[in-house]
Amino acid sequence: MPDLGRAALVTAFLLLVYASVAGTFAAWHSRRRLAQSAQNALIAAFGATAVAAAVLLAALARHDLSFTYVAQHTSRELPLGYTLTAFWGGQEGSLLLWLLVLGGYSVAAVLTARRVGREVLAWVVPVLGLVGTFFALLLVFVASPFATQPAPADGAGLNPSLQNPYMAVHPPMLYLGYVGLTVPFAFAMGALLARRTDERWIVATRRWTLAAWAFLGVGQLLGAHWAYVEIGWGGYYAWDPVENAALMPWLAATAYLHSVMIQEKRGMLKVWNVLLVTLAFCLSIFGTFLTRSGIIQSIHSFTQSSIGPWFLGFICFITAASLALIFLRLPLLRAKTRLESLVSREATFLYNNLLLVALALTILWGVVYPLLSEAVTGEASTVSKPYYNFFLHSFGLPLLLLMGIGPLIAWRRASLRALGRTFLWPTAAAVVAGIALLAAGAGSSRVGVIAYTFSVFVLASIVLEFARGTSARKALGGVGWGGAFASLIARNRRRYGGYVVHAAVVLFAIGVAGSSAYQTVREARLHPGDSMTVARNRLVFRGFESSTQPNHRAIRANLWRYRPGKNQYFAEDQVSNEVSIRHDLLTGADLFLIADQVNSDGSVDLKALQKPLVNLIWFAGFIFVGGSLIALWPDAREERRLAERYEGATMRA
């Protein structure tokens, strides 16, 4: 079986090399059949990668310890579910997942890109092929998941922190996001290489970009929840480099999703948009590099490896080549229109873009500074939480406010009178909320009060947008309130789906502000019979309980309804923190208990955190998915319009 896996990977590699080389030749010399052949090679490479993935999955399911990868990441006692998720628990499997997802995206995007024009598609194929070639090369020559060894009696097991149900969905979601950003990048580069800087590449990648962005967002949220329930330190985001690695491309993609609307509506920001697409893609590769190279110390970095230089070389090549191409095509990317006013919808999008990119770049600096510092001075240094929090507050709070301001301002320009009318109610709601919060004693955190006040402003502006839009639609006649509301959303899914996503971001911000700025923490050493009180909850320690599971021994502190403790994993020879959480769905707060230390004298060092509104963060995830689905949902009216627009130019191509 490992031979089949290796053969499938070599086949995929050769096919991708062919797609890159033959595809480039075909696009350069305008050869139709060769371009089709290169496209077929891309499709066949996906098939070959799927065979390789099936071989690895089968080896995992059969506990075939003659596969080095299986022996290193599973054990015979590991439950089947976690055994299968070990597919992406290690470096080689993760790289295979990258290639598999890239293949799936490539096939789907290329086969559905009806309107992009064959001359652009002919260049898209080699760009996708080139990215695929890089990952296939790593899998064939550097980090093969099909290396074999004499089968040991048992495997090394899976890192205990990965033995969590979230690991079944969190990494695949992240990868769907990371890898999905390759599609808009490939189409943007394809359009530039073909010298076609019209909007066809944007239309062809609209949904792919949105889907990748949504997957990346959901993946991060799932990762945050995994960290919250599994890692056992009481938080969900620690500005860890690997966490930042997923946040940076998401921020760049968020900026792009906004700025691309300016290009579509006003024909502006063409250079900025291709730069953002390139930045998002390069950051996604950089994120994979951070996670997989072992260059940084991170709880998420499960491996030390030799693939770092390969990734670094690839990132440098892609960045340099993309920037050179954009520079060469600058004359084609000039906008014909200009910004009419600094007080307009497009201007707020521009401000939002600057803040998002500034936030992404400051986070990037925080991630790379320790690496550069160590390379230059030889001494390890770290960038800690205050650095990130400072920039989060400096850029994040204005961004939050802009989410409320943008929808209230008209395109092109807005007069003071119109601004006064549209801003009145959201501003009034925010002022009342701010005063009420101060009166309720929330002033202990200035950032918290500002975040809440801005959040109320944004929510009020979103509600107002839906209300005014529905009212305007109803005024046209023929429908009731329900019909007008449905028609409003159906006629502009991207805008109103976007507003729902904004509402999700606001709920997220409220949850983050509440659980970080207003949390209560108590720590105590408790002997059996001792008690402690946190946020009006009295906790009585009754002693320890222990049990033995197939692959670990569990020890739990008995605190009546709560059972925080530790798991001792046999095969892995590691101990994990197992927290106990009580959710209060009415207030959105959690009581979070950590058994920091299990002492030999029968006592426990208990840490208790009361985290107000933390559940809003997870609830926001569902709203985020709902908003993304609204925005992604096919729009028959828009499809007809695009078909009419591109009929003439693409039928012949």
Add this chain to the structure above:
Amino acid sequence: MTLALAVGAVLAIAAVAVVAAPFLREPVAADDRLLPPDAAQQLQLARAEERDRTLDALKELEFDHRTGKVSDEDYRAQVGMLRQRAAAALRDADG
């Protein structure tokens, strides 16, 4: 091992067949060029995009006016110019 080799061989043959399909289907092509849009078609495409952009802008203005985001004065100042631009864009796209 034998089964794996057989599956691998089938995989390789299938891959070659898929890649060669365009040449097997059409061994001699009457016209093997990719045929990008000519200058006239590119101009038509640009005009169609401009037409849709202008019509969108007009619709946005109407909607923003109805929802109170654009005052009557701003609306009057912009609508005439946008209508003229839309009419010109429609003429260009149709012509």
